[in-house]
Amino acid sequence: MKVLAILLAALVLVTSAASRQGTTPNIKEVFIGRCWDYQEIRYNTILPIEPKNCSHLWDLFFKAFSYHAPCDVRQANYDQYLQEAKQSLPANKAMFWSGIYNLAHQFSDNGINYVTLEDTLIGYLANSLTWCGQENYPGMNFSACPTWTDCPLEASESFWSGASTTFAASAIGPVVLMVDGSNPNKPAYRRDSFFGKYELSGLNVSKVPSVHVIVTHALGAAKLEVCGNGTLVTLQNDVEARGMTYTCDDNPDSVMYLLCAEKPDCRECKLAKALASGQLSYNSSVITPDYIMG
Ligand SMILES: *[C@@H]1O[C@H](CO)[C@@H](O)[C@H](O)[C@H]1NC(C)=O
Ligand SMILES: *[C@@H]1O[C@H](CO)[C@@H](O)[C@H](O)[C@H]1NC(C)=O
Numbered sequence: 302m303k304v305l306a307i308l309l310a311a312l313v314l315v316t317s318a319a320s321r322q323g324t325t326p327n328i329k330e331v332f333i334g335r336c337w338d339y340q341e342i343r344y345n346t347i348l349p350i351e352p353k354n355c356s357h358l359w360d361l362f363f364k365a366f367s368y369h370a371p372c373d374v375r376q377a378n379y380d381q382y383l384q385e386a387k388q389s390l391p392a393n394k395a396m397f398w399s400g401i402y403n404l405a406h407q408f409s410d411n412g413i414n415y416v417t418l419e420d421t422l423i424g425y426l427a428n429s430l431t432w433c434g435q436e437n438y439p440g441m442n443f444s445a446c447p448t449w450t451d452c453p454l455e456a457s458e459s460f461w462s463g464a465s466t467t468f469a470a471s472a473i474g475p476v477v478l479m480v481d482g483s484n485p486n487k488p489a490y491r492r493d494s495f496f497g498k499y500e501l502s503g504l505n506v507s508k509v510p511s512v513h514v515i516v517t518h519a520l521g522a523a524k525l526e527v528c529g530n531g532t533l534v535t536l537q538n539d540v541e542a543r544g545m546t547y548t549c550d551d552n553p554d555s556v557m558y559l560l561c562a563e564k565p566d567c568r569e570c571k572l573a574k575a576l577a578s579g580q581l582s583y584n585s586s587v588i589t590p591d592y593i594m595g
């Protein structure tokens with residue numbers, strides 16, 4: 302019995318690793334429901350809402366990939382949809398992120414502090430969905446979709462590259478970019494990231510004067526790259542080459558408070574707390590200013 306259970310468990314693991322997720326079930330209903338939710342409730346007091354016809358948006362989105370082989374979809378297929386779904390953004394609020402998702406979205410707070418791609422209608426409708434076409438009815442493959450690496454680059458990036466470009470082109474005023482300075486597997490800035498490939502070049506420099514970079518470092522992790530070193534030098538050069546001003550901050554207070562809210566027992570947070578409550582007196586030769594929050 303025990304042996305059988307182990308065999309079964311092994312079998313389940315093997316099959317689930319081999320099969321890839323198909324198109325999200327009920328994708329049409331999810332898409333149209335999200336669209337109404339976006340316009341009527343979720344963002345209607347936060348962002349300027351431009352009324353859209355949700356069924357029409359679904360039709361355009363569906364048309365872009367349905368009844369095509371899954372890897373036969375170009376960015377241009379989504380042009381009509383992106384054109385119809387795009388919206389104007391409030392000034393001084395656009396925020397980009399690269400290599401860091403959760404903290405960036407806690408920081409932006411669903412459009413309240415900043416507006417990310419995922420807070421725009423285009424990003425909101427597609428976020429976390431899986432979809433791919435098939436040539437026969439119903440035009441979408443619900444059993445399996447290729448992963449990004451299975452398709453030629455153009456097809457796997459076709460939607461999100463167009464969405465990123467559209468978002469960047471709508472930004473007005475200074476923008477913020479959050480990157481991760483403590484990931485050993487990924488440099489903070491990569492020219493082949495979505496930001497490097499589509500967003501930086503998509504910004505309209507006659508509307509966007511500057512890019513403010515926030516480099517975050519996970520609590521307790523090594524600070525592999527900080528403002529002014531590593532790939533952040535390349536980023537500064539690329540931003541300035543486009544004619545925009547570059548500024549950079551390492552873990553500003555606003556980010557430290559979010560990190561410490563999640564892990565108050567971390568050394569950096571305890572030191573800051575002890576300091577704030579007067580249990581510790583500040584001595585710059587003992588505690589480096591890195592650990593000081595307030
Ligand atoms: C919304 O779009 C659908 C599908 O394209 C169309 O049938 C319907 O007439 C449109 N509704 C309005 C109010 O324009
Ligand atoms: C769905 O995709 C899988 C994996 O690519 C493929 O084997 C299957 O034939 C597709 N289904 C249809 C109906 O095209």
Ligand SMILES: *[C@@H]1O[C@H](CO)[C@@H](O)[C@H](O)[C@H]1NC(C)=O
Nearest residue numbers: 470503504505506507508509
């Ligand atoms: C950039 O913005 C300016 C001012 O709003 C506008 O005239 C121009 O067409 C925009 N450029 C592009 C490429 O969209």
Ligand SMILES: *[C@@H]1O[C@H](CO)[C@@H](O)[C@H](O)[C@H]1NC(C)=O
Nearest residue numbers: 523524525526527530531532
């Ligand atoms: C960047 O600075 C950090 C902190 O000072 C240091 O640990 C790291 O080695 C530097 N990295 C590079 C690539 O210079």
Ligand SMILES: *[C@@H]1O[C@H](CO)[C@@H](O)[C@H](O)[C@H]1NC(C)=O
Nearest residue numbers: 581582583584585586587588
């Ligand atoms: C700070 O710490 C150093 C090293 O422990 C010590 O020599 C120095 O007197 C301290 N300064 C103050 C102001 O406490």
